[in-house]
Amino acid sequence: MHFLIFVMMLLPVGQQSNKRVLTIYAQSDNEPQYKQQIQLFDQDKAGLLERDVVVRTIFYNDANANDFRKAQVKDNFTIVLTGKDGGEKYRSNKLLPLQKLYAIIDVMPMRKAEMRKN
Template identity: 30%
Template sequence: MRAFLIVALILMTSKLTGQNLDSHKWENRLILIISKTQDSEVYNNQIEEFDTSYEGFADRRLIIYHILPDQYKSVDYQNGKSDNNWTTSSKLFKRYANNQSDFKVILIGLDGSIKLQQDNILTTDKLFATIDAMPMRRSEIKNRK
């Protein structure tokens, strides 16, 4: 019984760290696509907008989180990892959603702060232009040459 409780505690702790976006700080930029429903037209159009920009996302060290009221999943383009399984949790939705909007997109920079948020579709061009104008991104590009 005691071993079962220890294993259960470890499993619960690992789920909680997955919900802590601070673990990405200084490693990845994050896009949060937040919707009250997975069937939302604007949510699905946003996913479609980002669907063909794998190289741009990887180059900019972007991870996308799909966040619904009771679940979330992530896509890490840099490492080619896509979590097709939803994780049950409402913490990210409660932290970042806004009850006045059915949909929201948020860009979080390497420093962990919100750089952009809007309640309509974020185009890939606007996303990349926003990131590419950031000092840390300009430094990344300069150091690559």
């Protein structure tokens, strides 16, 4: 069983949230890059939870084809990190290793404040 938290709706740009959202756009759950990315996330569930990360997956279908165009999905796979402030923090068409994800998040001002608080 894969560790995923599905978020049904993203906040409008600029609206704050108490979570960081990683959106994965893929053609299907059989997409090799999608499967590999989920396996990477499964390796450190605690690290994702500690950083308030939720994973949202959007699989392509005719109804959301426009969303895929807006997200500029390439090579049947795109991953987008949205910060708690609602702004896009990272985008890639390649796998996102946990170390890289954590490095991106851990330098964010909100994350630094969270680490000081804890």
